[in-house]
Amino acid sequence: METTIWQEFPQDEVLLLGISNTNNSNIINNFVEENNLTYPILFDPGSPGGVQGGNTYQVYYLPNDGSPYPRDFIVDQSGIIQYANNEIDTEWMLIVLNDLLSGGDIEIEFPFQENWNMIGLPINVSNSDYQFLFPDAVENTLFSFTDGGYAQETQLIPGTGYWLRFLSDGLSFIAGQSIDELPIELSEGWNMISGISETISVSSINDPDQLIIEGTIFGFSGGYEPAEIIEPGNGYWLRSSGNGEIFFHSALTR
Numbered sequence: 300m301e302t303t304i305w306q307e308f309p310q311d312e313v314l315l316l317g318i319s320n321t322n323n324s325n326i327i328n329n330f331v332e333e334n335n336l337t338y339p340i341l342f343d344p345g346s347p348g349g350v351q352g353g354n355t356y357q358v359y360y361l362p363n364d365g366s367p368y369p370r371d372f373i374v375d376q377s378g379i380i381q382y383a384n385n386e387i388d389t390e391w392m393l394i395v396l397n398d399l400l401s402g403g404d405i406e407i408e409f410p411f412q413e414n415w416n417m418i419g420l421p422i423n424v425s426n427s428d429y430q431f432l433f434p435d436a437v438e439n440t441l442f443s444f445t446d447g448g449y450a451q452e453t454q455l456i457p458g459t460g461y462w463l464r465f466l467s468d469g470l471s472f473i474a475g476q477s478i479d480e481l482p483i484e485l486s487e488g489w490n491m492i493s494g495i496s497e498t499i500s501v502s503s504i505n506d507p508d509q510l511i512i513e514g515t516i517f518g519f520s521g522g523y524e525p526a527e528i529i530e531p532g533n534g535y536w537l538r539s540s541g542n543g544e545i546f547f548h549s550a551l552t553r
Contacts, residue, residue, distance in 0.1 A: 303389040304396070305338040312400055318343050318355060375399050397425050398474065405496060409433070409471040409532045415464050417519040417534030419493015420455040422475030427454045432473050433463060440464035444491040458483045458547075460491030460534030479549040485510055485539040492537050494529035497549040501527055505546035510539045 305315040317340040319327055327340055343353030373382035373395050382395045398404070407422055411433075420427060429441040432455065442449045442462045455461060458481050477496040485492075501516055515538035518526040526535055529547070 300387065300389065301334070301336055301338065304392060307393075308396065308400075313396060315339075316341055320353060373399075394425050404474045405477050406472050406474045407496070407531055409473060411435075411463075411465050411469055411471065412521065413465060413467050415462055415519075417460055417491070417536075418455075418463050418532060419460050419534045420457050420473075421494055421496045421531035422473065422478055423457065424473065424475035427456070429453060429455060429461075429463065433465075433471055435465055435467075435469050435471070437464040437466060444489065446486070447488065457481060457495075458493060460493045460536075462491075462534075481547045483545045483547065485537070485541075485543055485545060487539055487541050490537050490539055491534055493534050494531060495547045495549060496531050498528055498530050499547060499549070501529065503548070504529075505548060507546075508541070508543045510541055510543050510545060512538045512540055 300315065300317075304313065315338040317336070317338060319330075319340055319342050321327065322342045327342075330336070331340060343355045345353035345357075371382070371384045371387060371392070372380055373392060375381045376399070381399065382392060384391070405422065409418070411418070420432070424432070426432075429436060429452070430438070439451065440463055441452045441455070443452050443459055444450075449462070452461065457478055479495060479497070481495050483490075483492050504511065514525065515536070516526045516529075517523045517536040518530075518533055519536075523536070529535060
């Protein structure tokens with residue numbers, strides 16, 4: 300916590316506070332010295348000591364099976380608890396903190412259907428693992444299409460289309476930084492692609508080498524259908540006459 304959180308972030312962005320359930324200054328000072336701590340240690344008023352906690356503890360107490368109380372919290376700029384854990388997990392805390400501090404994030408809604416879905420990632424995220432983004436997905440069912448065959452994946456890359464399977468209909472919400480323009484690398488033949496953070500029309504795709512074979516962009520919703528627009532979060536089939544690049548642009552960057 301000292302080196303990974305407190306020393307990593309400016310104090311005007313992230314304030315780290317330790318809360319002690321004892322008001323014994325000797326115990327607190329010894330703990331600080333033994334662990335080389337420099338962040339502030341506060342005392343929780345009303346604490347009788349032990350795991351009962353004091354006034355602050357009573358406000359934030361969250362029952363769970365692993366410990367008498369969560370010991371780590373992240374509270375955002377609006378006072379909302381974004382993280383609570385009874386184990387020190389600085390790796391996960393860094394993900395939450397970076398997301399909160401990134402600024403300008405948008406949230407994309409991902410509706411999915413039972414069985415197979417064609418998806419894409421239209422935003423930049425700090426953790427692109429499919430199990431993190433889609434916790435309801437069936438394990439080991441993320442596939443891209445490369446060199447004429449499917450390849451099992453674990454991470455999603457913007458611009459690439461994927462198959463992903465779910466056991467039931469549902470909805471995911473993913474926050475990240477907007478993607479307003481994106482080059483898409485195409486290979487001759489069929490490609491699985493995805494778009495940017497904004498819905499764009501197929502006719503607005505910048506295709507300088509005329510690679511896209513007309514009438515060969517298809518979406519999937521229980522079956523294939525020709526696509527007139529590229530929607531954020533969806534994957535699409537596209538057939539190319541050769542190798543090269545096409546470019547997606549939002550209305551603001553065209």
